[in-house]
Amino acid sequence: MNPFIQLGIRHDIVNAISELGFENPTPIQEQSIPVLLTGSNDFVGLAQTGTGKTAAFGLPLLELLDFDENYPQALVLCPTRELCLQITSDIKNYAKNMNNVHVVAVYGGASISDQLRQIKRGVQIVVATPGRMLDIINRKAIDFSQVKFVVLDEADEMLNMGFQEDIDSILSTTPDEKKTWLFSATMPAEVRRIAKKYMEDPYELTMGTKNTGNANIDHEYYVVRARDKYAAFKRIVDFNPEIFGIVFCRTKIETQEIAEALIKDGYNADSLHGDLSQQQRDKVMKRYRERSLQLLIATDVAARGIDVNDVTHVINYSLPDEIENYTHRSGRTARAGKTGVSIAIINSKELGKIRQIERVIGKKFVKAEIPSGFDVCEKQLFALVHKVHNVQVNEQQIEQYIPRIMDEFADLSKEEVIKRFASLEFNRFLDYYKNAPDLNATFEERAGREGASGDRFNRTGMRSEFTRLFINLGSVDDFNRGDLLGYVCNNTHISGRTVGKIDVKGVYSFFEVANDDVNKVVDGFKNIEFHGRPVRIEIAGEGVSENRGGARREGGYKKREGGSFRGGERREGGYKGNNSGGGFRDFSGKRREDRPERRRRY
Incomplete structure (x- = not known):
């Protein structure tokens, strides 16, 4: 008997998942499914990716919903279109032996008209990314007034991507008496706040220690x-x-x-x-x-x-x-x-x-x-030998060519043939790794003394071409990283591609721009005000304290004097881009009512 039967899953669903290769429930499935099948608890499940969370909530949904009715009864929110499509496909596969099960994937980057048509035909389970879901809600094209269950999958990821406000707006259209199931790999404070805000005495299940990695x-x-x-x-x-x-x-x-x-x-x-x-x-x-x-x-x-x-x-x-x-x-x-x-x-x-x-x-x-060049060559050689030894031979197809092959090798010994086959791939690595240097950092370099000049290098070994800037706007002004990117690009007309790492603090922020764009950014913010306050752009110098409440130390920022700039080294290891494009807010501090579609890249 398939163990899923003992968890309370009915035969037609178990038969479907057995064909998919589900033989034994994973730990998260084994412990969460009996709880969720009661349909009476809010739920928080902490487990790493790849542990079977989709089945953990998907199977109970198929048991609890009324598929004789064609209105939305369950909403699954997830961070990306790939995950949205994957969850939709999985639930459809679980339900392949059931009748009248309609699951719709709602995500950006695809035709919204097709998604609207599917919703209009009738749907019980909506799997969606927040940006596109909010767009459809704003078009008044869906009614969530009878939703019984909301699933927040990869909740920490959605918050990291800046979807908090969208989630709030979407959940405000659902009934208070619904049950909310939250699944997350980690439990940062933001996820804890969501649980507190939307749940009442949730059942909590943690597989392993919170925020820990996979033991394998x-x-x-x-x-x-x-x-x-x-x-x-x-x-x-x-x-x-x-x-x-x-x-x-x-x-x-x-x-x-x-x-x-x-x-x-x-x-x-x-x-x-x-x-x-x-x-x-x-x-x-x-x-x-x-x-x-x-x-x-x-x-x-x-x-x-x-x-x-x-x-x-x-x-x-x-x-x-x-x-x-x-x-x-x-x-x-x-x-x-x-x-x-x-x-x-x-x-x-x-x-x-x-x-x-x-x-x-x-x-x-x-x-x-x-590894040294010699180590690499040795590893590649024996990988090739292993591949040759284990190659599957198609006797029927190769048979007709064997006489000609034997004639070609007639003047070579067995050892010569082996050497030549091995050398086909091996010679390439021998040539590449001839006189290969040791790439491990020396003791002095590991101690932080990499070169006397203090030069910074980018990923290909060239000097850094980015400058780190300070701006006196931050999260207290309702900016997240995407908002700040849009604000900078809108006021300076530079491309989002040339903006590097963005750190949004409380009352100020830091962002990196290509060196060639520094003057353009500073000039673009001349005489710009935000809520009646002058916007200030400065180069972040070495004395800046980025971790303390926003107070500026004297001499902490290197200002523009006489039209020239100093400082501006970017942090070693690269820079971080963000949602390019921006522009889904106006920056008067008010929400734009005339533009319901949130243009978010994810």
């Missing part, structure tokens, strides 16, 4: 010089011939550049970031799922919701700005009980961040050494 993931870090980062990254990839991985970068620009460099160097790689159209994104993901891509280079936002089996490695080319994001990154591997490796390539100044991550995930990182 090994965590490694490599300390390298900034100028050697890309070369070290390639060497790590070459040392793992069977790698099928996701590489995380901070920005869209960095993602694109790394992918282009890898393709130029002969690797099967491509990028995934917010500037891709839905069609381009689907094409990249199709190639990755079919494993015609070996490496997917992605930003945090673009990779959210990706569910690809058998990812062997997650490589943090740049560490995330938010510590919790590391848990989400590493959770792309070791899914469904498998093992995986999460690698961080860092400089000496980021060792403190590694220790912070260790405290959050409850696991120690292993310090690894960048």
Whole structure:
């Protein structure tokens, strides 16, 4: 008997999930399904990605809803279109033996008219991303007055992406007596506030310790010089011939550049970031799922919701700005009980961040050494030997060619044939790694003394081309990172692509722009006021204290004097882009009523 029967799931659903390969419930499913089947509790479930959360809430929904009625009874909110489509597909598969089950996926980047038509025909379960869902609500095209259940999946991700306000607006259209089920990989304060605001005495279930990482993931870090980062990254990839991985970068620009460099160097790689159209994104993901891509280079936002089996490695080319994001990154591997490796390539100044991550995930990182050129060549050689030894031979097809092959090799001994086959691929690595230098940072470099000049380097070893700016606006002015990006771009007419990392503080913020755009940004904010207050732009100097309540230390910022600027080094390790485009708010502090569609890239 399938154990799902014992959890209270009926036979037609169990038969469907048995055909999908569901033999035993995962821990989150085993403990949450009996609770959710009662339909009487608000619920908070904390579990890592890849542990089967979709079935944990999807199966109870199929048991509890009335499918003789064709109005929305359940709303599932999730952060990305990929996850939206995945949840929709999974629920449809679970319900394939049931009648009159209608599930609609509502997400940006697809035809809204098609989605509206599906809703109008009748739907019981709506799976949606917040931005598009709010658009449809504003068009008064859906009625949630009889919704019984709201599921917030990947709640921490939705808050990280700035969807708090959208979620508030959407949930305000649902009945007070509904039940809310919240699933999250981590439990930051923002998620705790959502639980307190929308739930009444929720049943809480934590699989493992809060915010911890998957126990099946090994965590490694490599300390390298900034100028050697890309070369070290390639060497790590070459040392793992069977790698099928996701590489995380901070920005869209960095993602694109790394992918282009890898393709130029002969690797099967491509990028995934917010500037891709839905069609381009689907094409990249199709190639990755079919494993015609070996490496997917992605930003945090673009990779959210990706569910690809058998990812062997997650490589943090740049560490995330938010510590919790590391848990989400590493959770792309070791899914469904498998093992995986999460690698961080860092400089000496980021060792403190590694220790912070260790405290959050409850696991120690292993310090690894960048392999030597000889080590890589040896690993590649035996990978080739292993591949030849285990290749499946199509006897019927190859038989007709064997006489000609034997004639070609007639003058060669067995040892000569083996040498030549091995050398086909091996010679390429021998040539590339001839006289390869040691890329591991020396003791002095690990201690933070990387070069006397104090130069900073970007990901390809070139000097940094970004300047960090201060602006006297922050979260108290109702700005998030996307709002600030839109505000800067609207007032200066620079492209969102040239804006790097954005840090929104309480009464002030920092953002990075390309060096060539610094004067344009400063000039663009001359005589600009926000709510009657002059907007001030200054270059952030070395004396700025970014972690203390917003008070400015004397001499902390280097002002523009005599038309010239000083300072402006960007932080080592890259910069972070954000939702490009902006412009979905006016910046008088009021909400724009004439523009219901929120243009958010996710």
